[in-house]
Amino acid sequence: MELAHLRVFETLADELHFARAADRLGLTQPAVSRQIAALEASLGGKLFDRAKRSQVTLTATGALFLPEARAILRQAERGEALARRAARGEVGRLEIGYVASAAWGGVAAALVRRFLTRAPKVEVHLQELETPRQIEELAAGRLDLGIFRTRPAYPTELKVQPLLQDTLQIALPDSDPRAAQPVLHAADLADARFILPHFGEEAGFLARIQALGQAGGFPPEIQPPVRDFLTVLTSVSAGLGVGLVPESAGALHLQGVVLRRVADVALNSGLVLGARRADSSPLVRRFLQMAQERPKSGHG
């Protein structure tokens, strides 16, 4: 017994006429005759009465089997549709990590929102995690996608694509004399004390500060690490030092803090979207593809 048999059976039970059923199925009448004969043989009994050549009717067995056949076909159609939707990335579950600074600018939320308008049945789970942790979790398969900051290198099993070209800026107290300058130079920061988040070293911020020191000709002074970028800004506001924070952190508008670009040192720190290179999930593929459509997706 195959689904093809049941499709023919259902159509013939509707039409009660071999030639018309064949027409509806895009077959010829002999093909229908044989399909029905084969099904009857496999079930071990007649499904249609056709002793009198005209007016085909269902036998008792056929009448009993018809709802069964319909149920099988409908179930098969539902299953097929579900698999097709899943294959197209319209249903399923997606674990997405994001760095807090991606939330400030609304990048993460905007991406997910855009995805959900296209695939509303996908169950998206968001986790705020710092960049190194996301890379770990992605590799371990506990995350499907990560929205994190660019790194000089990534594990080979991961692939990343650019999401937002962010630059790092210097956060200063507005009372600082340097706040008056529209743009800073590395040398301006010779006597600065830098406040870093605890993940700053692992995430490459320390390396950036050292590059800054090298360009300005000073050994940078680093304060004890703080919890996150928000604490960095709060500390700057309190006058404990200066911070190196992503431009998008400016979206926070913390009272008493200003952000200034550094003119003579490249301090890029884009947001990227990472995933497992081998991930075959159509959801992930679809998400990545969508994110590429407008790499600089709006902040709202």
Place this chain on the structure above:
Amino acid sequence: MELAHLRVFETLADELHFARAADRLGLTQPAVSRQIAALEASLGGKLFDRAKRSQVTLTATGALFLPEARAILRQAERGEALARRAARGEVGRLEIGYVASAAWGGVAAALVRRFLTRAPKVEVHLQELETPRQIEELAAGRLDLGIFRTRPAYPTELKVQPLLQDTLQIALPDSDPRAAQPVLHAADLADARFILPHFGEEAGFLARIQALGQAGGFPPEIQPPVRDFLTVLTSVSAGLGVGLVPESAGALHLQGVVLRRVADVALNSGLVLGARRADSSPLVRRFLQMAQERPKSGHG
């Protein structure tokens, strides 16, 4: 998508190994590869991850589709089993008519009881109807089987098979002098008044009495018709006349009535089992076949 694909898919999802799955299916490994490839193509997405040649795993889509595939296969198996039982005459509904006299001897009940021990899931509906009515209802399709008395002829669309070789006997009041004789002859009934049931003419009893009269050389005297054989016997007991009743009516043992055989006239009136000649129902076929096993089925 065909059931064959799903069977292969389910097995491979169990084994997660193409060669072992092929073994279990009685196929070769390339056949399994191609069945899966075809299913994946028809669904528009991968069901298994096999980038790393060893350790095949389900993709998210595959994992989602697996319970669907199982449900389709189980439903198909249930439907197939149901149809097969129906084709073997193990499930369904059977409308059976019977004449009251077939109930007296227990013939009808015994037959049905025997059938139900073999096919307990069949829904049997019994209707007490006289012979001519059963023939009508059978032809009209409102009865599937009839247990009735032999007729000289039946409509061509019906077929009958013998069930019980019954003979008609003369019912006499035990006060009647003829009750002393062990066997009667036609001539003994010259002055008898015959009591017939209302269906007696149509069912051929009148013809039998006339044959009796002809053999005995008298014109038979017929009383106004009564309701049924039981009323015939009651009337005989009351001394209103004599009756012509089936031997199996003796099972009633009505007080004051004796049955006597007629030696010189053949008065056969077997019970037969009738059905539509064109009836393809396996239930009917099965019932007829069973009834033929022991044509003279026991009275209990």
Place this chain on the structure above:
DNA sequence: GATTTTAATGCATATTTCGTATTAAACTCC
């Protein structure tokens, strides 16, 4: 780095299914 394991592919074959043409049976219409 050689060997083994495992899934995919190439190719010829076997099976199945299909369509065209024909047949057989029943119904219709005159």
Place this chain on the structure above:
DNA sequence: GGAGTTTAATACGAAATATGCATTAAAATC
């Protein structure tokens, strides 16, 4: 009641499909 029509089954060759064997490709293991 006989000729024509309708309708399902059958015969047969062709096309499509699936299968098995042999081989290849890629990865894992030692």
